[in-house]
Amino acid sequence: MLKYLTKRFFLMFPTLLGVAIVTFFLIRVIPGDVVELRMGGESGAVSQEMLAKERARFGLDQPLWKQFVVWVGGVARLDFGRSMWTGAPIWEEIKLRLSLSLQVAIMATVVAVLLAIPLGVLAALKQDTWVDYAVRIFSIAGLATPSFWLGIVFILMLLIVFKWLPPMVYTPFWQNPWQNMQQLIWPALAVGYRYSAVATRMTRSAMLEVLREDYIRTARAKGLVQKLILSRHALKNAMLPVMTVVALEFAFLIGGLVVTEQVFNLNGLGLLFVQAVAHRDYTLIQALVMLVSGCFIVVNFVMDIMYAYLDPRIRYR
Amino acid sequence: MQRRSGLVLTLIAAIVLAASLPATAQETPRRGGELTFVVPSQPPTYDGHQEETFGLIHPVAPHYNTLLRVDPTDKTGTKPVGDLAESWTISKDGLVYTFKLRHGVKFHDGSDMTSKDVKASYDKIMKPPAGVKSLRAVAYQTVTSVEAPDPHTVVFKLKWPESSFLLNLASPWNFIYKADIIAKDPKWYETNVMGTGPFTFVEHVKGSHWVGKKNPNYWDKGKPYLDGYRAIFISASAAQVAAIRGERAHIQFRGFSPPERDQLVQALGNKITVQESPWDCLNFVSFHHEKKPFDDKRVRRALSLALDRYAGAAALSKITIVKEVGGVQVPGTPYATPPAELEKLAGYGKDINKNRAEAKRLLKEAGVPDGFSFTFKNRGIPHPYEPVGIWLIDQWRQIGLNVKQEFIEASAYHPMLKRGDFEVAMDFQCGFIVEPDLDLVRFVSTSDANYGRHKDAVIDDLYSRQARATDIEERKKVIRQLEKRLLDDEAHVAYTIQWNRIIPHSSKVKGWTITPSHYLNNQLDSVWLAE
Numbered sequence: 001m002l003k004y005l006t007k008r009f010f011l012m013f014p015t016l017l018g019v020a021i022v023t024f025f026l027i028r029v030i031p032g033d034v035v036e037l038r039m040g041g042e043s044g045a046v047s048q049e050m051l052a053k054e055r056a057r058f059g060l061d062q063p064l065w066k067q068f069v070v071w072v073g074g075v076a077r078l079d080f081g082r083s084m085w086t087g088a089p090i091w092e093e094i095k096l097r098l099s100l101s102l103q104v105a106i107m108a109t110v111v112a113v114l115l116a117i118p119l120g121v122l123a124a125l126k127q128d129t130w131v132d133y134a135v136r137i138f139s140i141a142g143l144a145t146p147s148f149w150l151g152i153v154f155i156l157m158l159l160i161v162f163k164w165l166p167p168m169v170y171t172p173f174w175q176n177p178w179q180n181m182q183q184l185i186w187p188a189l190a191v192g193y194r195y196s197a198v199a200t201r202m203t204r205s206a207m208l209e210v211l212r213e214d215y216i217r218t219a220r221a222k223g224l225v226q227k228l229i230l231s232r233h234a235l236k237n238a239m240l241p242v243m244t245v246v247a248l249e250f251a252f253l254i255g256g257l258v259v260t261e262q263v264f265n266l267n268g269l270g271l272l273f274v275q276a277v278a279h280r281d282y283t284l285i286q287a288l289v290m291l292v293s294g295c296f297i298v299v300n301f302v303m304d305i306m307y308a309y310l311d312p313r314i315r316y317r
Numbered sequence: 318m319q320r321r322s323g324l325v326l327t328l329i330a331a332i333v334l335a336a337s338l339p340a341t342a343q344e345t346p347r348r349g350g351e352l353t354f355v356v357p358s359q360p361p362t363y364d365g366h367q368e369e370t371f372g373l374i375h376p377v378a379p380h381y382n383t384l385l386r387v388d389p390t391d392k393t394g395t396k397p398v399g400d401l402a403e404s405w406t407i408s409k410d411g412l413v414y415t416f417k418l419r420h421g422v423k424f425h426d427g428s429d430m431t432s433k434d435v436k437a438s439y440d441k442i443m444k445p446p447a448g449v450k451s452l453r454a455v456a457y458q459t460v461t462s463v464e465a466p467d468p469h470t471v472v473f474k475l476k477w478p479e480s481s482f483l484l485n486l487a488s489p490w491n492f493i494y495k496a497d498i499i500a501k502d503p504k505w506y507e508t509n510v511m512g513t514g515p516f517t518f519v520e521h522v523k524g525s526h527w528v529g530k531k532n533p534n535y536w537d538k539g540k541p542y543l544d545g546y547r548a549i550f551i552s553a554s555a556a557q558v559a560a561i562r563g564e565r566a567h568i569q570f571r572g573f574s575p576p577e578r579d580q581l582v583q584a585l586g587n588k589i590t591v592q593e594s595p596w597d598c599l600n601f602v603s604f605h606h607e608k609k610p611f612d613d614k615r616v617r618r619a620l621s622l623a624l625d626r627y628a629g630a631a632a633l634s635k636i637t638i639v640k641e642v643g644g645v646q647v648p649g650t651p652y653a654t655p656p657a658e659l660e661k662l663a664g665y666g667k668d669i670n671k672n673r674a675e676a677k678r679l680l681k682e683a684g685v686p687d688g689f690s691f692t693f694k695n696r697g698i699p700h701p702y703e704p705v706g707i708w709l710i711d712q713w714r715q716i717g718l719n720v721k722q723e724f725i726e727a728s729a730y731h732p733m734l735k736r737g738d739f740e741v742a743m744d745f746q747c748g749f750i751v752e753p754d755l756d757l758v759r760f761v762s763t764s765d766a767n768y769g770r771h772k773d774a775v776i777d778d779l780y781s782r783q784a785r786a787t788d789i790e791e792r793k794k795v796i797r798q799l800e801k802r803l804l805d806d807e808a809h810v811a812y813t814i815q816w817n818r819i820i821p822h823s824s825k826v827k828g829w830t831i832t833p834s835h836y837l838n839n840q841l842d843s844v845w846l847a848e
Contacts, residue, residue: 030729031729031732031733032728032729032730032731032732033732036731036732036735037728037731038361039369039450039452047455047765048765050450050452054450057448085361086361086362086523087361087362087507087508088508088523093523096522096523096524096525097524152555155559158563159559159562159563159584163563164563165559165560165562165563165564165565167565168549168551168556168560168565168566169522169525169526169549170522170525262552262553262556263553263555263556264556265549265551265552265553265556265560267522267523267524267525267550271524271552272524275359275524275552277728278727278728279728280728
């Protein structure tokens with residue numbers, strides 16, 4: 001198992017390097033640069049000389065390979081540089097938004113898991129009954145409904161029915177839990193619903209597959225009670241693909257709630273990402289892509305460990 | 318008889334006074350409260366001398382004073398009044414401006430503000446030290462020196478007289494900084510705030526909010542009325558409307574679209590007050606003068622003649638942020654074109670059939686075939702670019718042109734204009750004060766914003782003459798000549814319809830007057846909140 005995990009661990013680095021190369025060069029293909037946007041402003045009148053000076057200040061006048069080497073050198077030392085738009089250290093920009101994005105991701109995951117596992121199991125157990133149909137309709141509706149749209153519906157409902165709007169400014173949980181929840185519960189519900197739909201369908205199909213396995217039939221033949229069969233044999237095995245889906249969705253939520261964050265005015269990483277792209281803030285875009293890729297890679301690695309723990313075939317390979 | 322009429326007059330006076338009393342009482346500023354406003358953009362740094370976005374002005378301006386400011390009660394936004402300057406004199410030849418500064422003005426750290434600080438701030442703006450940016454150095458090319466002969470006197474000496482000089486000193490960007498700080502670290506103000514303004518800095522959480530609190534030692538005794546303010550950064554327009562509608566914010570100082578205004582009025586009724594003004598922003602059509610057939614003034618003129626601006630204004634004002642038809646200056650401001658004169662310009666006459674017949678004749682004369690096709694590049698921003706773009710295409714279709722519209726992402730738009738990668742494109746301009754010098758400089762042949770790349774010595778000469786004209790009537794005359802040359806004779810560009818600024822705000826907000834610029838009137842010293 002150690003060999004398996006070591007191999008997985010070291011595979012993370014070439015993946016990250018690949019991401020770094022693709023991100024660095026791809027973002028520079030898009031027309032427009034940060035200096036022109038930053039100095040052009042709304043009136044747009046700025047001299048070429050001033051633009052050249054500013055480009056030199058950011059090192060954008062250097063050959064691309066040189067810029068890349070300088071940047072990768074910094075990343076290796078965990079120094080992502082400074083935002084080209086605000087001039088602030090990148091880590092400072094990200095740190096501000098990370099706690100909010102992380103909290104929404106965790107809350108949405110909790111909502112999703114709390115809905116998906118009981119509903120998925122129930123639908124599998126009551127296959128082709130009205131319960132199964134109801135769960136399937138609920139989950140298909142979740143898949144078909146964009147989170148941001150549901151978010152807009154929540155906001156309109158709160159405004160029109162309750163004449164109330166969630167707070168527009170983030171308060172950390174440890175400062176004021178009530179205010180924090182008032183703001184974040186709505187996006188967590190909107191995102192969690194779609195997320196639960198994916199997980200519900202996966203739980204249902206995995207459970208159906210497992211329930212048809214020989215060892216379940218054997219357990220039943222032995223006279224084990226249904227509750228024990230489900231909890232000890234079926235659910236544990238069915239959870240492997242569900243965990244993968246949940247984990248990947250979680251990683252996606254860290255930086256992927258772009259529109260939902262706009263709808264609820266959440267100062268999260270998704271919104272920062274959009275602003276960074278709109279501003280062509282190369283250093284910030286690169287750092288954010290590396291962060292999100294890093295999250296995916298780490299989540300995958302954790303999943304590999306979990307697989308090894310849950311599946312003896314991997315453990316003893 | 319005399320006694321009786323005296324009695325009647327007294328009675329009328331008493332009624333008038335009685336009627337006016339409650340209004341006066343209502344308008345007595347109430348002290349206290351926190352103003353919450355939405356800012357749709359964000360400040361890249363805190364240094365007004367080097368930034369150009371209202372995302373800086375709106376949250377940061379209340380911390381500072383400028384030497385002069387634009388009268389906050391003037392709807393035209395064109396009258397300079399003293400801010401840190403108490404009074405000023407101008408020499409007869411217009412080359413020396415002497416300002417007397419207010420006494421007792423203190424920075425937020427308790428130190429005195431003197432002429433040394435004004436001089437250091439303007440030196441930084443006009444001749445920034447190495448490594449420090451200043452976007453406005455070019456606006457003060459006429460200044461030879463700034464002197465501080467005593468702690469309360471500042472003298473600006475000019476190379477040539479300049480009509481716009483006073484308004485340039487009222488620029489909302491020209492915050493007065495502390496000289497000692499600039500001397501130690503000219504970049505300090507990029508990341509710190511310390512001025513003499515009505516509000517002191519409390520906190521800025523990037524991407525989230527900005528907070529200021531009342532400066533108890535403000536030099537203008539009794540002001541500000543508010544205890545503080547909170548700016549919330551919200552980029553999505555739907556969330557901005559929701560913030561006002563849900564009463565999480567009182568106001569957004571940039572502007573909303575007509576449908577958003579109507580939505581707020583319908584939802585909040587008399588809890589909402591709407592202020593509107595022509596906006597010192599405008600979309601115009603740029604023709605690339607080095608590409609055929611747009612190098613031919615007959616073609617450019619025809620494209621301008623095809624536009625039914627009056628009908629367009631009536632229709633578009635219902636859906637987007639444009640409203641009035643104007644010339645090279647915002648309607649209702651001192652140098653605006655009188656309507657009778659405006660109608661004489663190509664494309665501004667009210668007989669649209671006649672205009673379009675002339676347009677077709679010009680196209681034919683220039684050898685442009687019926688159904689001629691070209692691409693019109695437009696900026697991918699919903700208001701007002703998209704509706705105005707669609708309107709333009711429809712207007713050109715009516716003179717037999719077949720125009721394809723191509724939307725370019727907002728961030729990539731300027732680079733595209735700069736590269737000259739277009740035949741016909743939507744251009745725009747937004748000023749911080751309505752002033753011919755500022756609004757027209759982009760049409761000078763050597764300007765970096767002359768994207769159409771016209772070379773016109775007559776325009777250059779007229780620009781320079783109006784800039785140096787000291788007599789208002791004389792200046793107006795030159796501006797009219799320039800306008801005719803720009804929009805009619807040469808039709809270097811085709812103006813569309815003036816933007817319209819719409820601010821629906823909580824009726825609790827008092828003491829704030831809309832102006833044509835969303836960069837003005839953000840010091841908040843006279844703003845107060847009703848019960």
